[in-house]
Amino acid sequence: MEKCDGNLRESLKNGNATLEARKKIATGIKSGLKYLEKIGIQHRDKKLANFLLIGDVAKVCDFGLVEEESERKSYRKLGYTRRGSKYRREDALFAGTPGFAGQYQLGGWGSGQNDYFLYLFCDWKTIWSLNYRPIDEQEKNEIDKIILNCGVQNINNEDHVIKNIKKxxxxxxxxxxFVLDDPNLTKSCQMSNLKQKMTKCVNLTMQNLTKNILDQKSSNLCVPISVTTLLRFAMKNDLSFVDKNDQNTFDKILTILTMIVYPRSLAGLNLNPKKEESQFQTNDVETLLKRICKKTYLKESGWEIIRTQKLYEPDESTCEFEKVLLNENFSFSRPLTVTGAYFLPARTIDGVFFPEKVFFHQMTLDRIENDEYVLQNSEISVPAQVIKIKKTHPYYAPIHDFNYYYNSQTGLSIYNDGSIKMQLVNELATNMSCETWYLLPQAYSLKLIKK
Structure with a gap:
């Protein structure tokens, strides 16, 4: 194969390609994929990095995730599929790249759309926002006008876009x-890897924590796990939905949520076991909740995508979330997603010094009993680890130096209503005990409403 100049992701991110070059690249990719379909191969990893460029000529590469319809042994010799590959049927894939995987290959119903296409005709930040930024009807109408001004009347018709787009x-x-720049989020992964990470997170005892503690900056799925727990509760409680055929299991909902609805919620996972990565994008629980409840310009609401993923669907419904504050007037009525804080003192491990630090971890507030907050990571097939946090003070502590530790990893650490500033639920920041869990004041509930 010829030596290529780079890949499509690099070119689009740098903004180097002209509109005419983008049209030629789009036509070339469509032609290449059409040829593969003709000979019985469906490419199932159409991410931007898998299209190599020689000038403005595109080359389709990486046949690790394909659906091979012909079952011709010669294709392995040609390199279309790997020898002994188990990825020769779509229902056996259960793997993909965040943001570029179709629902079918992840074990569900729904879209197998070519999400790569519109990246060619939008600037880098715009396409990610169109895919993942929750919007209202007014914002949608404004974007409609912008796209129409570019000469495009039907953004979902690829041939029309190539022929008519003016800028x-x-x-x-x-x-x-909303841009997926975390190197982990540009890699394909098997869902078995995702489930392994999830199970590890759920079963963690949260005791004797070291540098490997699950914190928000390297979330190890704690944010989407907590939100998935709320969704499962709402499906049962608000819609009286019974999952008789195990089509809406915890891990299946989590897969659709993280791989399709909002891939940013995977931020922090190290998907390359041969290389320890330390720089991750952060994961914001409130943005994830907004994405579940609202449409983006190009996609349905996250809840609608999850709801319609299987043959036996929950009732048509809308999703709403509410922000609540854990103060002395708080009345518990349903599970909440909450942010725990854990203070580790300065310590030396295997000769390496680690300074004092407060870590943050998203969990589910399951109930309140005996004057204690009872939290668990998720509701899954194995019993989740439970953490009990005493309500030392039924009010918020004033600000001291706690904000120094908090890096906007899940939202604001301080509540300010103009007259009072509040912080940790159950302790003064300066009095935080080492190796003890605390809660931040803001928490969120999720509700499903039948149409």
Missing amino acids: IISIKNASGS
Whole structure:
């Protein structure tokens, strides 16, 4: 194979390609994929990095995740599929790249759309915002006008876009916070790996924690696990849904949530066991909740995507979340996703010095009993580890130096209503005991409402 200049992801991120070059690249990719389909191969990892470029000529590469319909042995010799590959049927894949995997290959119903296509005709921040930023109807109408001004009347018709687009689509308020720049989020992964991470997180005893503690900056799924728990509760409690055929299991919902609905919620996972990575994008629980409840410009609401993933669907419904504060007037009525804080003192492990630090971990507030907050990681097939946090003070402590430790990993650590500033639920920051769990004041509930 010829030596290539780079891949499509690098080119689009740098903004180097002209509109005419993008049209030629799009036409070339469509032609290449059409040829593969003709000879019986469905490429199932159509992420941007898998399209190599020689000038403005595209080359489709990486046939590790394919559906091979012909079962011709010669394809292995040609390199289309690996010898002995188990990825020769779509229902056996259960693997993909975050943001570029179709629902079928993840064990569900629904879209197998070519998400790569519109990346070619939008600027880098715009396309990520169109895919993942929750919007209302007014914002949608404003974006409609921008796209129409670019010459595009039907953004979902690829041939129409290539023929009629006059300039690269760009929206002014596109946010870089939706861009998947974490190197972990550009890798394909098997869902068995995801489930292994999830089980490890759920079963963690949260005792004798060291540098490997699960914190928000390297979340190890704690945010989406907690939100999935709320979704499962709402399906049963609000919709009276009974999952008789195990089609909406915890791990299946978590898979759709993280791989399709909001891939940013995978931030912090180390998917490359041969290389320890330490720099991760952060994961914001409130943005994830908004994404579940609202549509983006290009996608349905997260709940609608999850709801329609299987043959036996929960009732048509909308999803809402509410922010609550854990104060002395708080009345518990349903599970909440909450942020725990854990203070580790300065310590030396195997000759390596680690300074004092407060870690944050997203959990589920399951109930309150005996004047204690009872929390668990998730509701899964094995019993979840339970943490009990005493309500030392039924009010918030004033600000001291706790904010120094908190790096906006799940939201604000301080509540300010203009007249009072509040912080940790159950202790003064300066009086935090070592190796003890505390709670931040803000928490969230999730509710499903039948249409």
